[in-house]
Amino acid sequence: MWSLSYAIGMGILGSLTIADLQFRKVPAEILGAAGIAALVYQAVCRRESLWMILGGAAVGAVFLFLSWATKEKIGYGDSLAILILGVFLGLWGLVRLLSAAFALLALFSVALLIRKKMRRRLALPFYPFLAAGYLICIYGGGYL
Template sequence: MSQMVCLGILAGMSVTDLLYRKVSGELLAAAGIGAVIFQICYGKCNVWILGGGIAVGLCFLGISRLTGEGIGYGDSIMILLLGIYLGIWKLLIVLSGAFFLLALAAVVLLSYYSIRGKGMAQGTVGMKKISRKYVLPFYPFLTCGYILYLVSWK
């Protein structure tokens, strides 16, 4: 049951991230409170596994700070919350799936727009400029990584 709640929260935040390119602090705070309450009431995680998940989330917050939000703060906070909820090993499985799908989507987008752009005039209407600096929202990939974890590791 709690896995479906987590999936619902991630899906809702994915839609918010896609539509507005931002996730509200209130949603993140509610998810954080839920993750902490879950660990207090139902947590069967070893303290070291839980601490490792928190450490991974804190590392992502540090990366967000150092890269000037190359990975957004909201994404990093959600990774921290997933670390509290899942622990380090399950979090790493989710992140592996998310980053794999993100890389796949980036390759597909870059390939599509580079093929589509050849032979067309630069001023063509509807032509999007996609480069290595194009930003993809991360929440949908985090949600898909969590779904892959639920399907394959349970």
């Protein structure tokens, strides 16, 4: 169920979640270190095939393009995390994680709409949903 790599991934996502909630920014140093760690992990352990790693990275690249195209309505930090998670988890692990994270985000948004707390300019931090989706994938299926 849990492996050391998953625990480290959760620790990184947890620290980035706290930074995102407090400051609405994430430290580039942590993202850089996480990116290097994901590359080293795949080079040493090679849990996924090269095509799955490249597929996960491609999904992250699409999100980086969306960050640029929407003038950062989707933050670059969120997109970089998706890119790093794509390298770490591979394509299908990333798809499962993003499905869980977006489902949670949708449920939270509906709850805000029902309570009439949603405003046009409201920007929700995405890292808490990424971290929660990560936990759901680990506990739900035991595999990302």
